[in-house]
Amino acid sequence: MTTRRELLKQSTTVAAMLASLGMYPHVAWAQSSTYNAAAFEAKNMGDLMKALGGGTPQESKDVVITGSDIAENGAVVPVGASTTLPGVKRMLILVEKNPSMMSAMFDVTDAIDANFATRVKMGQSSNVFAVAMMDDGKVLFASKEIKVTLGGCGG
Amino acid sequence: MADPMRIRAQATGDKAMVRVLMAHEMETGQRKDGAGKIIPAWYIQEVTAQLNGKTVMTAQWGPSISKNPFLQFSVKGAKAGDKIGISWVDNRGEKRADEATIS
Numbered sequence: 001m002t003t004r005r006e007l008l009k010q011s012t013t014v015a016a017m018l019a020s021l022g023m024y025p026h027v028a029w030a031q032s033s034t035y036n037a038a039a040f041e042a043k044n045m046g047d048l049m050k051a052l053g054g055g056t057p058q059e060s061k062d063v064v065i066t067g068s069d070i071a072e073n074g075a076v077v078p079v080g081a082s083t084t085l086p087g088v089k090r091m092l093i094l095v096e097k098n099p100s101m102m103s104a105m106f107d108v109t110d111a112i113d114a115n116f117a118t119r120v121k122m123g124q125s126s127n128v129f130a131v132a133m134m135d136d137g138k139v140l141f142a143s144k145e146i147k148v149t150l151g152g153c154g155g
Numbered sequence: 156m157a158d159p160m161r162i163r164a165q166a167t168g169d170k171a172m173v174r175v176l177m178a179h180e181m182e183t184g185q186r187k188d189g190a191g192k193i194i195p196a197w198y199i200q201e202v203t204a205q206l207n208g209k210t211v212m213t214a215q216w217g218p219s220i221s222k223n224p225f226l227q228f229s230v231k232g233a234k235a236g237d238k239i240g241i242s243w244v245d246n247r248g249e250k251r252a253d254e255a256t257i258s
Binding site: 034035036039040075076077078080095098099100102103104105106107108109110111112113115116117118119120121122 | 170181183185200201204206209210211212213214215216217218219220221222224225226227228229230231232
């Protein structure tokens with residue numbers, strides 16, 4: 001029979017093991033000090049720009065979002081974001097109707113082109129944004145609607 | 156430790172196109188298992204790319220990047236024989252770094 005004292009002892013051991021493996025949620029969050037958790041929790045453009053310290057986004061022809069019009073599988077939707085403008089600080093890929101808007105944030109240096117492609121999950125048909133945050137504080141974006149026939153967020 | 160990444164880097168002119176395929180579950184933390192319990196989020200948070208050991212790009216990702224993530228970008232001034240290094244850190248603190256030579 002297990003006594004209460006033993007049980008307590010065991011549970012602290014297990015907790016310590018979990019913590020050492022980095023499996024405790026708050027421990028895991030604390031490990032990455034540069035990770036902008038607030039930005040990744042933002043639900044709309046206003047909150048997102050507040051979290052990133054950007055101005056009001058303006059639509060621009062110089063920013064390009066690529067993707068198909070219809071995505072059959074919402075779990076794997078190819079999207080690309082690019083711009084040819086000089087002085088880009090950051091590129092973002094956003095999906096408007098996902099539980100959290102931002103999918104990816106790329107910090108651009110002089111050594112690379114502001115041209116990224118990746119694959120995102122989409123819960124439902126939605127507008128997808130490519131956002132370029134410039135050195136001079138301007139925020140430019142392009143959007144495109146992608147229709148999803150099978151959502152990629154459900155179980 | 157996670158499976159290795161597959162990295163392909165090809166030089167065209169004065170640029171190199173880098174394509175990376177990472178092996179990761181990218182669990183969103185919104186799905187439920189058979190018993191109705193939420194499967195905890197597990198996803199890559201930070202990605203770093205290096206050219207010959209110098210960091211050229213850093214990225215932060217959310218859980219909405221697809222499972223086994225794909226990433227494509229191009230590096231200026233890279234030529235055949237240069238080394239491209241990619242590393243990631245996930246929200247559990249697990250890490251993986253791999254290197255490829257530009258062809």
